[in-house]
Amino acid sequence: MSTLIALPRILRIGADALADLPAVLADMGCRRPLIVTDDYLVSTGAVTRIGEGLRAAGIEFAVFGDVVPDPTTDSLKPAADLVRTEGCDAVIGFGGGSSMDTAKAVALLATTDRPMREFKAPTLTDEPLLPIIAIPTTAGSGSEATRFTVITDSETGEKMLCPGIAFLPTAAIVDHTLTSSMPPRLTADTGIDALTHAVEAYVSRKANPFSDSFALTAISTIGRYLRRAFADGADDQAREHMMLAATQAGIAFSNSSVALVHGMSRPLGAHFHISHGMSNAMLFPAVTEFSVGAATARYADCARAYGVADDAHSDEAAAALFVAELRQLNHDLEVPAPHDLSIDPDQWAGLLPTMAEQALASGSPQNNPVVPTADEIAAIYRSIF
Structure with missing residues (x-):
């Protein structure tokens, strides 16, 4: 019996790998990503630094900076709407597990009108979504390399595991210098x-x-x-x-x-x-x-x-x-x-x-x-x- 093995297509690993983001987007043919992150990373200037690198490479982008811990179905809608209104062609999850989980879900919801609960286990979602780039800022969730997202149903309070290759990031940038300020x-x-x-x-x-x-x-x-x-x-x-x-x-x-x-x-x-x-x-x-x-x-x-x-x-x-x-x-x-x-x-x-x-x-x-x-x-x- 065979085992299905699935990995991100692109992995950039090492100090200052974040500087490779424009090249990664270019390799994927993406020109207008949505950066999905939280208000803390916005407030520290980390998102601004990413934006400067993207603009220098001629890449336009939008930012959703309202990721919540343990993301909920209600918290996803504004980000999914932003993908559509801004015409984004990729989603970047920048932050901890909540930011990457949100980015994965948004890459799905921006392409469908079906509610998130229809994608929870045991349903497997394998159809292509918008390309996902995961950039972790904590050393823990591993979400940058996984085919899962975890989203809480706002109506029922259920924390839903949503599996499938669709949720596997296309690319991951693993830069340990982003974790230096972790308490x-x-x-x-x-x-x-x-x-x-x-x-x-x-x-x-x-x-x-x-x-x-x-x-x-x-x-x-x-x-x-x-x-x-x-x-x-x-x-x-x-x-x-x-x-x-x-x-x-x-x-x-x-x-x-x-x-x-x-x-x-x-x-x-x-x-x-x-x-x-x-x-x-x-x-x-x-x-x-x-x-x-x-x-x-x-x-x-x-x-x-x-x-x-x-x-x-x-x-x-x-x-x-x-x-x-x-x-x-x-x-x-x-x-x-x-x-x-x-x-x-x-x-x-x-x-x-x-x-x-x-x-x-x-x-x-x-x-x-x-x-x-x-x-x-x-x-x-x-x-x-």
Whole structure:
């Protein structure tokens, strides 16, 4: 049985790769892109600097600077309308995962009148959209290399996973210098997000030799450099390695899958507005402990790649060390528990059945080494509170 592997057609990786954006657009035959970003990157002048480079190359552009965290279907409409009114022929996602997810969805909605909910999993969307260029400014989501977007339905509150090759960026520009101003909290949350991507890709029921190689390389790199990037944001070597690892982890899970952590994290964002990376970090140790017995050798490989075990350890010992390290990593990177965020415990308890069903409905838990029941998912939610 074959495995479908899909990658961006163009990848520009390295310091100051952002300067290659005009050349990338020219290679794609695009002359009027829409830059999709957030108000912070507009306020810092980063978008202005991109615009100067584009104008110098004779490329006109429009800017949508109102991306919201965890983008919603309502938040997409003004950007899609702007593509049409400005006659844009490409969409550039510039920012974190929310900006890139918004850009992917806008590239679709600008070409159809169908609502976004019609494109959520298990529907696969493979027809061509407007070309998408992804430029990440955080080292975590991996969205620059994935065939997914995640959008919250404004009417129902459901956080929808929308899959398909249509959402895979045509080009990605991976420039680690764009992450140098990331604060420690964002560095931690996005870094653990990238680690979660790599580990879930490796232990997924859809894992394959191609995704395995990217996953293990990313795990090894993150094990060496995440704490360094968290401790010193000016550590250029750590920033460079974390940025590359995040892209490698994105390639891994895009060509394998994520699993239970991601299925459970989406309801936390939808109901409590916890960032995606932080939601993953909260869940990662408990979900790994729940899952490890069904894929002990695979988790042991993760432990050895990460650097907390070696060949002298049995698989069982290595896997146990990995679970312990995930808990220690959360401690060292100051990941809060839900109760630390002043979430009402009665509200949390009351939403457990709904969140468990939403997690299962996402499809991701079905890729987990242990496919959980709704009651088991609720128990994990209860344990992390």
